[in-house]
Amino acid sequence: MGPDGSLKIAGECSDKVGPMSLTFEMDPPVDAQLRDGLCTLWADVTNAGGAIGFVPPVTPDAIRQDLLTHLVSVDAGRTRMLIGRDEHGAIAAGAFLVLNTHRLKRHWCSVYTVMVHPSLQGRGHGRDLMSATEKAARGMEGITALRLTCRGGLGLEQFYASCGYREVGRLPGAIKVADGELRDDVTLWMDLA
Ligand SMILES: CC(C)(COP(=O)(O)OP(=O)(O)OC[C@H]1O[C@@H](n2cnc3c(N)ncnc32)[C@H](O)[C@@H]1OP(=O)(O)O)[C@@H](O)C(=O)NCCC(=O)NCCS
Numbered sequence: 001m002g003p004d005g006s007l008k009i010a011g012e013c014s015d016k017v018g019p020m021s022l023t024f025e026m027d028p029p030v031d032a033q034l035r036d037g038l039c040t041l042w043a044d045v046t047n048a049g050g051a052i053g054f055v056p057p058v059t060p061d062a063i064r065q066d067l068l069t070h071l072v073s074v075d076a077g078r079t080r081m082l083i084g085r086d087e088h089g090a091i092a093a094g095a096f097l098v099l100n101t102h103r104l105k106r107h108w109c110s111v112y113t114v115m116v117h118p119s120l121q122g123r124g125h126g127r128d129l130m131s132a133t134e135k136a137a138r139g140m141e142g143i144t145a146l147r148l149t150c151r152g153g154l155g156l157e158q159f160y161a162s163c164g165y166r167e168v169g170r171l172p173g174a175i176k177v178a179d180g181e182l183r184d185d186v187t188l189w190m191d192l193a
């Protein structure tokens with residue numbers, strides 16, 4: 001635990017291309033650089049075809065309000081934020097863990113906005129990010145399961161299955177990416193017990 005309350009989680013390097021691994025940190029201090037870095041990462045990932053709540057083309061500014069909503073929740077302790085940085089300290093990956101407020105659902109939380117910068121995808125960083133997320137969740141008192149949803153049709157179910165999640169539900173056509181273009185909303189689950 002750092003003096004500012006943040007928690008560093010060592011990335012388990014499974015890099016297939018080069019020696020670079022990401023350094024993961026939970027709930028780092030929020031400043032303008034972090035906000036801008038996250039907006040840019042979110043926009044770059046979306047514009048490369050990533051399924052994280054927007055459709056391309058999108059600008060960092062169009063994403064800012066959604067990010068600020070997450071950050072307000074982080075500040076209130078209802079959301080935990082996991083950030084991955086490259087060897088230069090640039091924000092290269094991220095995910096949010098949202099705690100449930102419902103009294104009967106406080107034993108699990110939801111993982112949102114799982115993203116790795118397009119220039120770094122396919123090198124094992126996504127798996128490292130999910131491993132750091134799982135490790136962080138296991139360290140959170142009372143959390144015994146993780147839930148995740150993803151857009152169907154992109155192969156993401158296979159990625160999450162390789163990270164230990166199993167598909168537990170699917171809402172057919174529940175995501176509309178454009179008029180007449182519907183995608184399934186897939187729910188995945190991981191027991192931590
Ligand atoms: C999904 C994402 C986080 C995966 O990160 P990554 O760094 O590219 O993934 P990794 O290199 O760790 O891949 C791990 C394994 O999953 C597979 N995989 C990754 N993305 C995949 C996809 N979209 N479809 C099928 N398999 C995929 C890889 O081939 C690899 O398999 P292998 O070990 O058998 O070779 C990243 O591609 C991303 O940010 N995508 C855009 C945003 C997005 O859609 N996020 C999901 C929100 S629900």
